Amino acid sequence: MSRRLKICINTGGGDAPGLNAVIEAVTMAAHHRQWEVYGIRSGYAGLLNTNDIIRLTPKVVDGIAIQGGTILGSTNKGNPFRMPVCNVAGDCEERDLSGKVLENFKRLGFDALIAVGGDGSMEIAKRFSDLGMPVIGVPKTIDNDLGGTEMTFGFDTATGIATEAIDRLHSTAKSHDRIMVVEVMGRDAGFIALNSGISGNADVILIPEIPFDIDKICAHLMGNELNGRKYGIVVVAEGAMPAGGDVVVKSEAGLGREHVVLGGIAEYVAQEIASRTGKDTRSLVLGHLQRGGSPTTFDRLLALRFGAAAVRAIEAGKLGHMVALKSDRIALVTMAEALSVEKRVDPRGDTVLTARDMDISFGD
Amino acid sequence: MSRRLKICINTGGGDAPGLNAVIEAVTMAAHHRQWEVYGIRSGYAGLLNTNDIIRLTPKVVDGIAIQGGTILGSTNKGNPFRMPVCNVAGDCEERDLSGKVLENFKRLGFDALIAVGGDGSMEIAKRFSDLGMPVIGVPKTIDNDLGGTEMTFGFDTATGIATEAIDRLHSTAKSHDRIMVVEVMGRDAGFIALNSGISGNADVILIPEIPFDIDKICAHLMGNELNGRKYGIVVVAEGAMPAGGDVVVKSEAGLGREHVVLGGIAEYVAQEIASRTGKDTRSLVLGHLQRGGSPTTFDRLLALRFGAAAVRAIEAGKLGHMVALKSDRIALVTMAEALSVEKRVDPRGDTVLTARDMDISFGD
Amino acid sequence: MSRRLKICINTGGGDAPGLNAVIEAVTMAAHHRQWEVYGIRSGYAGLLNTNDIIRLTPKVVDGIAIQGGTILGSTNKGNPFRMPVCNVAGDCEERDLSGKVLENFKRLGFDALIAVGGDGSMEIAKRFSDLGMPVIGVPKTIDNDLGGTEMTFGFDTATGIATEAIDRLHSTAKSHDRIMVVEVMGRDAGFIALNSGISGNADVILIPEIPFDIDKICAHLMGNELNGRKYGIVVVAEGAMPAGGDVVVKSEAGLGREHVVLGGIAEYVAQEIASRTGKDTRSLVLGHLQRGGSPTTFDRLLALRFGAAAVRAIEAGKLGHMVALKSDRIALVTMAEALSVEKRVDPRGDTVLTARDMDISFGD
Amino acid sequence: MSRRLKICINTGGGDAPGLNAVIEAVTMAAHHRQWEVYGIRSGYAGLLNTNDIIRLTPKVVDGIAIQGGTILGSTNKGNPFRMPVCNVAGDCEERDLSGKVLENFKRLGFDALIAVGGDGSMEIAKRFSDLGMPVIGVPKTIDNDLGGTEMTFGFDTATGIATEAIDRLHSTAKSHDRIMVVEVMGRDAGFIALNSGISGNADVILIPEIPFDIDKICAHLMGNELNGRKYGIVVVAEGAMPAGGDVVVKSEAGLGREHVVLGGIAEYVAQEIASRTGKDTRSLVLGHLQRGGSPTTFDRLLALRFGAAAVRAIEAGKLGHMVALKSDRIALVTMAEALSVEKRVDPRGDTVLTARDMDISFGD
Structure with a gap:
């Protein structure tokens, strides 16, 4: 041409x-x-x-x-x-x-x-x-x-920023025997939470693809405490949801389900953990930090x-x-093909297995 | 010895x-x-x-x-x-x-x-x-x-983390014509907000040492808009307070003044700016990210x-x-001397003057 | 089991x-x-x-x-x-x-x-x-x-460190109208040079898979000068070789070919560019910086x-x-299969095409 | 006005x-x-x-x-x-x-x-x-x-880049029981070498203000080896000189003293250490990396x-x-005053004392 x-x-x-x-x-x-x-x-x-x-x-x-x-x-x-x-x-x-x-x-x-x-x-x-x-x-x-x-x-950058934030939270959580709940992006897919949670050595990862049970999360954290790990890091994707839940969380995406919980999923999870375990628990929303910058x-x-x-x-x-x-090469796909599939974390894929092998709980 | x-x-x-x-x-x-x-x-x-x-x-x-x-x-x-x-x-x-x-x-x-x-x-x-x-x-x-x-x-690290966060927020705020309000540490002293706000090219810096007037903040942001800068970055120290105000903000430090505002000073400032200017405005709390890490x-x-x-x-x-x-040397002072002074931002010091020279508003 | x-x-x-x-x-x-x-x-x-x-x-x-x-x-x-x-x-x-x-x-x-x-x-x-x-x-x-x-x-980390180094060299090369030649790892394969050179906005990339002609490199750099870009960045893999060349370069790997050149390929390329173009030209070897650290x-x-x-x-x-x-999944291959192929940059692959499309010369 | x-x-x-x-x-x-x-x-x-x-x-x-x-x-x-x-x-x-x-x-x-x-x-x-x-x-x-x-x-940035480089060199030096000699900027004053060497946990720091004795450097490194630290990091300012020496080093600044040593002071120091201790020793020049970038x-x-x-x-x-x-404030000084003093590392100042207290040798 x-x-x-x-x-x-x-x-x-x-x-x-x-x-x-x-x-x-x-x-x-x-x-x-x-x-x-x-x-x-x-x-x-x-x-x-x-x-x-x-x-x-x-x-x-x-x-x-x-x-x-x-x-x-x-x-x-x-x-x-x-x-x-x-x-x-x-x-x-x-x-x-x-x-x-x-x-x-x-x-x-x-x-x-x-x-x-x-x-x-x-x-x-x-x-x-x-x-x-x-x-x-x-x-x-x-x-x-x-x-x-x-x-x-954009995904590698966002995951890197989330991981660096989790890295930083370790030292302060450890110094204060604290549970830190950190909310990362991912309304429909939990890739950022999964990848940053594994890389950042989290204790719990909550993603939309695997509904969670708050009691199992608490049991996992208290089990760690018995083994001498007195602090914990919980990484939660913004779209994570309790199993069989009727909880409604406020988010940019608007409201869903039934009950309004102010402050988003991280605050909800933090409050539940605090009330059930009695541990000092804080939440943090990374939000737009994951989107901007070089x-x-x-x-x-x-x-x-x-x-x-x-x-x-x-x-x-x-x-x-x-x-x-x-496969590390640029290919051309039809737009129809791209739009026909919703890409989600595979709950049986090797990345989720890696997390489980590393004793990370998905609250399931 | x-x-x-x-x-x-x-x-x-x-x-x-x-x-x-x-x-x-x-x-x-x-x-x-x-x-x-x-x-x-x-x-x-x-x-x-x-x-x-x-x-x-x-x-x-x-x-x-x-x-x-x-x-x-x-x-x-x-x-x-x-x-x-x-x-x-x-x-x-x-x-x-x-x-x-x-x-x-x-x-x-x-x-x-x-x-x-x-x-x-x-x-x-x-x-x-x-x-x-x-x-x-x-x-x-x-x-x-x-x-x-x-x-x-610890101060240089925290200021660096806050500045990097502000740097990141620029690109997303600019891409969406948005006002971003970011809360940094500083309950009694506004050094982190001041230094990161100047380094990070903020539009407004709110610190405990200079009580702010929300109307002046909005006037400044709308003035920028007229000059073609359609987005804005507001950096607020957690201890910043409105002038003559009776606003109560929730924070780790507990409550003060009269009215309870959920979510801390950043959310309060963001809501006020949004309701007065009609601009898309978001808030973000850096929190523990400033404390941890290398x-x-x-x-x-x-x-x-x-x-x-x-x-x-x-x-x-x-x-x-x-x-x-x-003066860049290690000295010894008596503990009494160290405890006798509360160190605060000098509102007439050269760093505040630098901010004003760079057209950054303190909302005063 | x-x-x-x-x-x-x-x-x-x-x-x-x-x-x-x-x-x-x-x-x-x-x-x-x-x-x-x-x-x-x-x-x-x-x-x-x-x-x-x-x-x-x-x-x-x-x-x-x-x-x-x-x-x-x-x-x-x-x-x-x-x-x-x-x-x-x-x-x-x-x-x-x-x-x-x-x-x-x-x-x-x-x-x-x-x-x-x-x-x-x-x-x-x-x-x-x-x-x-x-x-x-x-x-x-x-x-x-x-x-x-x-x-x-290890590859992503090394490429990132090389790219950051190239980013840094831009400002100083530009401030002094200088050619900077930077040597990165890659004895047999030029992936680090290729990826960091594209990401870092280099002018010339030299890799083992594409033998170079020093005259073509100089012609490219002088062409840029005519177009107003008075400085240049040349990224060279340690194993890059002149076409039909008989040049011997000193490196960790020992010596090859005929003539001994002290200081490695980067110094050789820098000297040749300096003597042919008269431009202020410097070389730098990243070496072990690419291997260590987090x-x-x-x-x-x-x-x-x-x-x-x-x-x-x-x-x-x-x-x-x-x-x-x-394809972003973990697979198992036989060791024989892994050892049967030597992985190299594909000179007709899309990454090399990307570099050419961005007006980066391989000196060929 | x-x-x-x-x-x-x-x-x-x-x-x-x-x-x-x-x-x-x-x-x-x-x-x-x-x-x-x-x-x-x-x-x-x-x-x-x-x-x-x-x-x-x-x-x-x-x-x-x-x-x-x-x-x-x-x-x-x-x-x-x-x-x-x-x-x-x-x-x-x-x-x-x-x-x-x-x-x-x-x-x-x-x-x-x-x-x-x-x-x-x-x-x-x-x-x-x-x-x-x-x-x-x-x-x-x-x-x-x-x-x-x-x-x-500029000084804080350069020192930070040098420190990060030293941090990276630790892991590779340690993995290979190697001595790494890294040359940083500082023709007349050793501030970058001193500050990055202390922050980066170096074993030896060589600066222009303290002439070094290569035998003392080797003795220090071999003493560490006996104590189980089998690797070493030597940070050398480009202007560092042997005591009573007649060594001439090549550098951007040109030549001085008597004998020509190719490759600068880092290569000279590395060669001397290698020949006297028999340890695998490598050198690296950070050069322009310290000058560019954000x-x-x-x-x-x-x-x-x-x-x-x-x-x-x-x-x-x-x-x-x-x-x-x-004293952390901006002051005005006459140009005559600024030009009357050559600022150098104080060999009796607290930063040098800190290094000595941390068992870092200056080769003196």
Whole structure:
């Protein structure tokens, strides 16, 4: 394909360490082919308001791979298939503005869009692809819960930050004979909790995939106490749930189940442990600390490989696909395939077995 | 002093990065003089129960300076001048067991005690010193609020961790046009908030020494928005208070003032900002993350210098003193001097002026 | 298998971040099954001198996963199939002491050996396995050049350290319009150079798999200069070689080819660039910095998974195998399979393509 | 002073972590007063070629404090009092262009210059100040060898990097029973070697202020071996010298004394130790790794305080002074005072005593 193409890139959903690396690699690889490349700010919304489109050049992206966030600015500006539109009186309704997006895309002469995002963004990308827009997807999810790829960028960074936090909590928990409950990201999938909990030498790991029994957690911690380990670290994914439970936890995701518990799952677990064991117990929510900042080397490289592969996929005419990591190589999968699977921790997989072998309890 | 002395060391209060470095230096310096050195576990309580005393040798302390926490174990086991004593029925009363501590100290043949701790520990050390026990104090306070010394170990580490957290929050706050309110340690003194807030390029810093007006904070943030900075970082010390306020905040320290606010000062500030500006605002409490883990090089070195200087002070017969940092040299001050001053941020000092020069608001 | 087994573990070859994590996981998983586990110091040599065998318990290994090095001490004590034996006169000869190793192994009642090491260690392990010793291999190579597994522990840490070093060199190279040549590990395989060079935004990457032409390197750097980038970073693997070259470089590995160049490949490349371009050019050898210290979270987890999987392999009777990472799962491969392939950078693989797309030159 | 001033800033000498923080604080503090501020690229040379002057605004400096290097670009472009000037034939001579600098300074309407640099830059600044140019100095030296101030920015970062490197070397030295000799910066003053050596638990520290005897170093290391410590770490400042020695070492600074030793002082020391003790001994030069990259929180804050204080000094009319750190406060000292003292490690100071108390040898 010797024609000089004109492509664009947007980043959707929450920010993840590595977004800027994708942007850098896409820009460099496009420039290498003497293509033009543009960044669309604010997700798809930028195609509604063409003031939000910026030219990307090697100079603009020089060295951004090391930076957190995204130079394409605010990422969560809505789904063009049901975009909230409000009148001056403040009354809002959802409208399908996808036609406008498609129209602007063509009018601006773009040959392809590289859409970076999680499952929400991939669904939108697939709908546009089905409508004839040439799209390549780049997977992004800190929680690592996106199908079709073994790993996504951002996950290694988040797991590393969580592990470092757990490492730090050991010394203070030990110095005070205390139970520390630390909440990490993972609404639907417990990968961050599982991996950081094992690496960080936790005593208990609670994940959405394995419902927990608070009595078993307490029994495990008191058993440790008898063996001379008078402190404990409990790592809990934000989406962990009691078995057969009716507990409702407050979280960013809103409320579920029946009873409201202020402060999230970590505070709930800490209170229950404290009241049942009498141990000094504290909770801590890592929250946004896991999302920001410079990506690890692993995430930087993976994001750069994804970005360059997306450009090569456009060159090869493989539109409608998502780049993915398979057996340490970049592969292309259909968006349908990526969206057909919800990736979750395998309760019988070797990582969970490793935890059990190391005498870590899942409260089950 | 050519006699082979027999000395001991205890660590009191909350743990701080650098405690193990003090222990390592004391042990090495004592060994260098062919003295015997013992570690008393659980603060002064170890002198009540002599099972809690361990021999310290170069082999035991090899390489511990890099580790967080304290190898002398749990640190908060009470004040021997009013130690809680409970009978089997669970009825407790406070008793003065200082005589027992003194008696054991002499019976075990110790020539001196090195007491590492904050103002509470220094007060106890001074009382024992007044009763004739040969004591050298080593200052320890993460908040940097102890008089008599320009700096204590642990503070640089805590400030570094807070700054790194603020650095991380920038990228996510910026990507989402969000206000992030982050609570750091500092019940009485705002040094950690001030130093990490300036280093971390915060927009607002709230410290106990400068009561804040929530309206001024909001005006500052909205002014930034007009200038194109659509996100904001607010760093708040746990002890920050509204001017003329009657707000009560929940914290580890207990309650004060009148109205109960769940979740601490950061959540209160975040809620107020959100309701007044309509901005997406989140809060985060760093909590124990600031206390644990490996000390920075600065803290390691300072703690090692303190430990070795304490041994030299014993050798020189300068008992009843505390080691201190003055103009980058180790000095000895009397414990009375150390306890006579409460160290606080100087609202007219150059660090606060630096913040104001950099357009950071204190909400005043 | 309900019998209580008695197993042992040794670590061979150079140290790698993660060795202690393997030891911790093996110990915990064995203890979980109420097995006894022993550590053999000094590689296989410890089975010749049974003073070098220590009991491993949960208490001994508590928290060691975070530490660099290996608690089993010095690792390079020779191959028992040709062990140097010297008399008092200092005359040495190589003897086959494998029979003695086997005999002691049986006499001590061990049911299995977990042998951790690189290709050298795996070859020895295979020979003992062929002689009837029940062995499970755990792959260890910082360079990532071992076949049969997608990844080994230590590699992520080394790549991260190299990338951080490259990041640091950018600012000083840029401030002084300088070319910096940095030598990283990789005698036969260029994975560390390739991955850290891409992540660290290098201008040139030189690896053993792609022989380089110094003139092309200089042309690339001078081209950058014309485009306004007046400084440059060249990352060179220790085993990189000029195309058709007759250059001999000094390295730990000894000498090869014809002409002796003092100081290694980095100094050679730096001198050539300086003399041809006239640019201020400096070289730096990272050396042992890449090998020591705490493993990354990724390496810690991988090493723990390998260790626990090795114990499960013994339980399942799968002796003579090596644990391996395949598609993010732990698999078992025969030692023959692991040894049959030399893992190298694929010059047509997507990672090399990513580098080329980002305008990084391989000097070819 | 209510007039709107117009000021400029330059950065001289080698780069140091914190230069950008000074630039950020100067810009913000000037903007706060509604002054205009300009950055002079390439040291004083930018005042000879006014194309090298850029306007600094809050937007330009936003967030640069965290970055290494200097946005004012290449720093070493010569002394205007003896600037090399070459004709087309390549013949060069040194000319005094200070008049031209002064003339441009006035012509451009600048009210003051903030000169950031080490002793060389401060000498030039003083000469311009004596000629009537309104100058404020900001001290910068990684080696911490500048008089008049207790500390300069860059030093804490460099010491931290050196300590982290030493930490890493421990595990590999220990695993292989090896002596590692690591060379750190410090041509005239040994502060980095001393502080990182103590913090990093070295066995031997060699600094310019204490000439060493290689036999005493070997005796110390062999004594450790007898006590069971079979490995060793030797930290050597690049300017360390043997006592009564006639050894010449190659370094950036050029050659001195009599005999040429290739590879610098670390290689020399390593070779001597290896030949006298027979131990496996390796050397490593940290070099530019210590200079680049993001400053520590301590350095960031100090640099920001220096920058803001420089602007306040201009406002207060205190020209001809240098900002300095004294007893944890920013003070102003005359440039003459700063230049009158060469700051060196005090061989009888408490830090050296700490090292000796910890059984670290200086080879004396």
